[in-house]
Amino acid sequence: MHILLVSATKKEIEACLDQMSLEQQIIPSRLTRYSYLNHSIDALITGVGMMPTAFWLGKILSDGNYDFAINMGVAGSFSNSLALGEVVNITEDYF
Secondary structure (H helix, E strand, O other), rough: EEEEEEOOOOOHHHHHHOOOOOOOOEEOOOOOEEEEEEEEEEEOOOOOOOHHHHHHHHHHHHHOOOEEEOOOOOOOOOOOOOOOOOOOOOOOOOO
């Protein structure tokens, strides 16, 4: 299975990446191939925000053939109603 793992920063998914075997740098500082349990996993580091994420996803998905993609990360909010470290499910986003 070929999986695309997407995150704004490497630090957000570093613990996950540490469990995998590094295969190759495809795009330095952006796209790296790993393997884990007979799966090929490409880690895409997009940069923070919707615009860099949309740009890099468009670029990579137009060239790549993935079985599925997972967007992982910490995320952020400008809302004071959320406690630090609270887990949320994003259902809509505004630009």
